Amino acid sequence: MAAPKDPRPCSIADTLAVVGEKYSLLVLREVCLGNGRFDQLVRNIGAPRDILAARLRRLVEAGVLTKRAYSEHPQRFDYRPTAAGLELEPVLMALKEWGDRHLRHNTDLPMAMEHSCGHELVPVVTCRACGSPVHHDDLTAHPQTPGWTVRGPAATS
Amino acid sequence: MAAPKDPRPCSIADTLAVVGEKYSLLVLREVCLGNGRFDQLVRNIGAPRDILAARLRRLVEAGVLTKRAYSEHPQRFDYRPTAAGLELEPVLMALKEWGDRHLRHNTDLPMAMEHSCGHELVPVVTCRACGSPVHHDDLTAHPQTPGWTVRGPAATS
DNA sequence: GGAGGTGGGTTTGATTTTCCAACTCACAGG
């Protein structure tokens, strides 16, 4: 039934609809670092204030962030990650790791992330079942949406 | 040093400058699935053709994809991931996992990814040094760029 | 009690992107 023009139903696309707009993941980065105030976010991200306000509204409504008053009189707010927001950290780690490896050759040193085991964190994606690092060739995709194959929409009559 | 308005130097931001525009990661998804032809990408992603063309140029120039002629006469091309492109798959896996868990409650079944160990893939980010799954509280950030702290730009004189 | 500063935004208007449909060009098949 997949009408012409419907894209592939996909959790990647759905997740990007939530956090894929410009600056959204940088907001999450700062908030995970503990920098949840509006002006900190503006400075550290470099986003226009109006856009940032829009992103914050969206992320709160999506359940990724919560807005909390850290002071009444004067009313002052900050933003903190929800449990769901913290579960997006693997996305940040994967992006950081790629950038560290491929982009950071002529620039400053990357931000160091120290793991509680005492070593510098190098994130590795592993298979929960067998524990081994996941390699592209080890994967086989099986679409489960009727009307869709790996290649695209099933041939329509 | 850290002039007003300079954002935090960061590999996450740098990586997003390469693959963070709308549709770029969906292009990578399709290309990793083996769907590298222009019309397949248009159908499966649902992107406007002109935007898609722009994204493909950018991803090729950034070294994430290669453009290859799979036929001369008529000239026909497809796009495939480079080694660097394949290394972005952890980002896709992390996005997919989050969407599967948080967004896919009233919708179709998610795409199943079968790992070569025989089980359904559930990606887990682990620390390469100690092998244990990474949890937010186990991390401590140490900026290494002069003029920057975790909180933001260092107090200027 | 006025002057200035801070935090958390909103408003305004110019600039950029995105979107969509239509178009092109080269070839292939019947």
Add this chain to the structure above:
DNA sequence: CCTGTGAGTTGGAAAATCAAACCCACCTCC
């Protein structure tokens, strides 16, 4: 010759982004 396919490009309307200015409640300093 007529139609179809693959891989885009073109043109103009609609939407998002940008930068800077503005706002308002409160606080501190003098």
